[in-house]
Every structure is written in C-alpha cells, then in structure tokens.
Amino acid sequence: MTDLLDSARALDAADPLAAHLDAFLDAPGVTAYLDGNSLGRPLRELPDRLAAFVREDWGTRLIRSWDEQWMALPVALGDRIGRVTLGAAAGQTVVADSTSVLIYKLMRAAATWAADPSTGAAGAPRRTELVIEAGNFPTDRFLAEGVAAEAGLTLRWLEPDPVHGVTVADVQHAVSERTALVSLSHVDYRSGALADMPGITAAAHEAGALMMWDLCHSAGVVPMQLDDWGVDMAVGCTYKYLNGGPGSPAFAYLRSDLQGSLRQPIQGWWSAADIFAMAPEYAPAGDIRQLLSGTPPVTSMLAMQGMLDLIERADIRAVRAKSISLTGLAVQAYDEVLAPLGVRLLSPRDAELRGGHVTIGHPDFREVTARLWADGVIPDFRFPDGIRLGLSPLSTSHVETVTGILAVRDALTAHG
Incomplete structure (x- = not known):
C-alpha cells in the first residue's frame, strides 16, 4: 500500500x-x-x-442577447469543440439536442441516403444493412432498431471480444456492397476499449458505406482527427469529460461535403435556410445548421465553455498523456491489491488500446459499490458485476486514484 501511494505522490x-x-x-x-x-x-x-449570465446576458440584455450572441452559439461552440477536441475544421460541428436525438437524426439521414445516394429520395434502399455492435450502448442499439424498422434496413450485429472491442477485421468481415452505415463507439462504455477509428473508417469506406462514431467516452480525453481520418459523422455528449453538467446538450459532426447530401428528419425552424422567413414550405440550411431543429438550450451550454478553455490551455495531447498515466497506475494497483482477491480486469492492458476508464469485475461489486458511495468513494457500477474507474485527467490525481482502489480492496475484504 505504501509503495502504491508513494508512486502516486511521485507521479503527482x-x-x-x-x-x-x-x-x-x-x-x-x-x-x-x-x-x-x-x-x-x-x-x-x-x-x-x-x-x-443571469445578471447580464439574460437579465440586462434580455431578448437582445439572441441577436448579440445566442443565435450563433450552437455553431460557434461546435466549432470550439471541433477545434479543441475532435480535429475538425470549422463549420462541421454543432451543439444541439441530446445524444439520442442527434444519433437518430444522423442515422436516419444515412438511411435516406442509402435509398438514393444522389437525391436522397424515398424508395427501396440500394444499401440495405446497418452494422452495429451487439454490445454497444443501449441508446445506440435501440435507435438502430428503430431506424432499421422505419427505413426497411437489416441490422447486422457485430459480436467482438468483450474486453478488446471491435477491430478492423471484425468490420471488414461484416461490411459489403449492401452496407449503408457502420455505427460504433470510439471507446467502449463498458471495457474502455479504444477502437481504431482511422482503420475502421477506412474499412467502411472501402465497402462504400458511411461511418458514424459515438464519441461520448472519448471527446475531451482522447485526441482524434475526424477530418484527416475521413469520418463521415459523429455524435458525442458534453457532460462527461467536457464537464457540461447533467443533461448538457450533445454535439454532432457532419463532414462538410456531406452537408448537402444527407438530410436529417426533424425539420424544425432552426434548421431552415432563412430562420425568420416563416416560409410556407421548409427549405434546409446549406451548412451545419441543418442539423438543428428547435430553439437551442443556451443555459445548458454555459458550463462546458469553461472546460473547453481548460482543455485548450492544457492541450488535448497532454490530457491524453495524463489519462494514460492514471489508467496505467490503476491497472498496476489492480494487479497488486485486487487481482489476489479474485477481481477480474475487464479493460485492455495496453494503454494505447484503452480510453479514459478502467473496468474491473467481481460478483460482489454491486454491494461493494453501495458501501463505497456511503464512505465517500464514488466509482460507477455497471451491470452485471463491473466497477468502472472513470479517471478524468484534469480533475483527478494519482493519489485519488490509488486511494479509491485501496478503498475498493477494503470494502471487498470487509464484505467477504
């Protein structure tokens, strides 16, 4: 125990x-x-x-703030997220709805594209399959089932190694000339496995399919280059590593050359070409605003702005380096104090294949988690028997990491 804490203090x-x-x-x-x-x-x-914000932007400027700043906020904030965390040029990222709504918009747009890639008109799909992982986050899977039912697509389920996640080979074996869309998570929400985004995107494109990434567990902690890697579309939340607060809105990325080809299904007034024309018929905006629908949640966009400032000052590459240090120390601590108690490591050992969290498993972890929470140690329990150690690099120290893992050991020992 002393050696682990000494190592943690030295790293800090x-x-x-x-x-x-x-x-x-x-x-x-x-x-x-x-x-x-x-x-x-x-x-x-x-x-x-x-x-x-309450005193000035809202309380003093009142409705004038819409013209002065709020109208531009969804795209301006999207551009910041793109520049600071995604490797995305301006005009391709927008902050809008929840993760679920944005995934639906883009997934449904891809299904329409599959029906007729030149016009997007309705009709029998030329490409009839949507590829998704069987163990992906429930929202992604449930939305895929719904879109497939609406658009007459067939779901093709990937069943990769549960610890190491989806590989390029898995995707290559699944895609074909029938594939319309491949939809995967960049970091597995359970194991923390980090997918090969450029390799998998290339495999989807080789089959002529579109590629969509769920970035919820990687945005703000894992550097990426969406533009350079040819990603077609992506969605991510802002309340995890972007610290936007509970229910803060998600963001969507749509590559610039696809913005005139894909058309999202929720045609609200904020995505109209002329938002204040109050036109009798809908004409979509020609830029990234086409992914908007209703009035954006301005108040809920406030918290993440300070975190983006912090990530930009620190640099996302330095954030990733500390993330690797934290998760590496967590794996070392697991080996020394948890593995002897029968705890399983459910994340990749190789730091290059791991995102920002480490998952460990034991049949008693549901009860152990309740005890830890009562004692002021807050990990995350995931059914059926996993504890996720989510180590946000800018707010978590090495000593805090080891302290938490030692508390897991103590709670498990006491429970046994």
Missing part, C-alpha cells in the same frame, strides 16, 4: 497538469471521485459564470 509531483486540479469544486465528504466518465465535476468558476 511530476504532473505538468497538476495545477488544474484546483480549478474544480470540492465535494464535501468525497475522498475519491472515480466517475468522471459519467458526470464531470463542475469548475470552481461556474457559479460566477452562471450568475453573470
């Missing part, structure tokens, strides 16, 4: 991002917060930012 002392730990609000009674991959901590400056 050498951590170039250590100063950023003070940027986050303390949670009284919490000694280790290991759930940043589900809900990021709020920034210390957030109460003042919210108060200023």
Whole structure:
C-alpha cells in the first residue's frame, strides 16, 4: 500500500497538469471521485459564470442577447469543440439536442441516403444493412432498431471480444456492397476499449458505406482527427469529460461535403435556410445548421465553455498523456491489491488500446459499490458485476486514484 501511494505522490509531483486540479469544486465528504466518465465535476468558476449570465446576458440584455450572441452559439461552440477536441475544421460541428436525438437524426439521414445516394429520395434502399455492435450502448442499439424498422434496413450485429472491442477485421468481415452505415463507439462504455477509428473508417469506406462514431467516452480525453481520418459523422455528449453538467446538450459532426447530401428528419425552424422567413414550405440550411431543429438550450451550454478553455490551455495531447498515466497506475494497483482477491480486469492492458476508464469485475461489486458511495468513494457500477474507474485527467490525481482502489480492496475484504 505504501509503495502504491508513494508512486502516486511521485507521479503527482511530476504532473505538468497538476495545477488544474484546483480549478474544480470540492465535494464535501468525497475522498475519491472515480466517475468522471459519467458526470464531470463542475469548475470552481461556474457559479460566477452562471450568475453573470443571469445578471447580464439574460437579465440586462434580455431578448437582445439572441441577436448579440445566442443565435450563433450552437455553431460557434461546435466549432470550439471541433477545434479543441475532435480535429475538425470549422463549420462541421454543432451543439444541439441530446445524444439520442442527434444519433437518430444522423442515422436516419444515412438511411435516406442509402435509398438514393444522389437525391436522397424515398424508395427501396440500394444499401440495405446497418452494422452495429451487439454490445454497444443501449441508446445506440435501440435507435438502430428503430431506424432499421422505419427505413426497411437489416441490422447486422457485430459480436467482438468483450474486453478488446471491435477491430478492423471484425468490420471488414461484416461490411459489403449492401452496407449503408457502420455505427460504433470510439471507446467502449463498458471495457474502455479504444477502437481504431482511422482503420475502421477506412474499412467502411472501402465497402462504400458511411461511418458514424459515438464519441461520448472519448471527446475531451482522447485526441482524434475526424477530418484527416475521413469520418463521415459523429455524435458525442458534453457532460462527461467536457464537464457540461447533467443533461448538457450533445454535439454532432457532419463532414462538410456531406452537408448537402444527407438530410436529417426533424425539420424544425432552426434548421431552415432563412430562420425568420416563416416560409410556407421548409427549405434546409446549406451548412451545419441543418442539423438543428428547435430553439437551442443556451443555459445548458454555459458550463462546458469553461472546460473547453481548460482543455485548450492544457492541450488535448497532454490530457491524453495524463489519462494514460492514471489508467496505467490503476491497472498496476489492480494487479497488486485486487487481482489476489479474485477481481477480474475487464479493460485492455495496453494503454494505447484503452480510453479514459478502467473496468474491473467481481460478483460482489454491486454491494461493494453501495458501501463505497456511503464512505465517500464514488466509482460507477455497471451491470452485471463491473466497477468502472472513470479517471478524468484534469480533475483527478494519482493519489485519488490509488486511494479509491485501496478503498475498493477494503470494502471487498470487509464484505467477504
């Protein structure tokens, strides 16, 4: 135990991002917060930012703020997310609805494209299959089932290794001239397995299919190059590593050359070519605004702005380096204190194949998690018997990581 904590203290002392730990609000009674991959901590400056918004932008400028700043916010904030975290040029990312709604919009647009790639007109699909992982997050799977039913597509399920996730070979074996869309998660929400985004995207394109990525567990912690890797579309949430707060809106990426070809199905007034024309018929905007529908949730876009500032100052590559350090230490601690207790490692050992969280398994972990929460150690339980250690690099220290894992050991020992 002493060696692990000593190692953690040494890593913290050498951590170039250590100063950023003070940027986050303390949670009284919490000694280790290991759930940043589900809900990021709020920034210390957030109460003042919210108060200023109420007092000035809303309270003083009133409706004038729409013309002065809010109308442009969905695209301006999307551009920032694209630049800071996604490797995406301006005009391809927008902040809008929930993750579920944006996945539906893009998935349904791809299905329409499959029916007629030149015009998007309705008709019998030329490409009739949608490829998705059988163990993907429920929202992704449920939406795929719904879109397939609406568009007359057949679902083709991938069943990869549960720890190491979907590989290029898995996709190559599944796609064909019948594939309309491949929809996968960049980081597996269970194991933390990091997919080969450029390799898998290339495999989908070789078959003539579109490629969509769910970035919920990678945006803000894993660097990517959506433009350079030829990604067609992507969706991600902002309440995990972007610290936007509970229910903060998601973002969608749509490659610029597809913005005139794919048409999303929820034709609200915010996606109209002329939003204030109040025209009798719908004409979509020709740019990324076409993915909008209704009035954007401006208040819910506030918290993530401070986190984007922080990530930009730190640099996403440095964030990734600390993430690797944290998860590597977690695996080392697992080996030393949890593996002897029969705990299973459910994440890849190779840091290059792992995202920002480490998952461990034991039949008693549901009860252990309840005990940990009561004691101020907050990991994330995932059915049937997994604990996810979500280590958000800018708000989590190495000592906090080891403290949490030692608490898991102690709670498991006491439970047994």
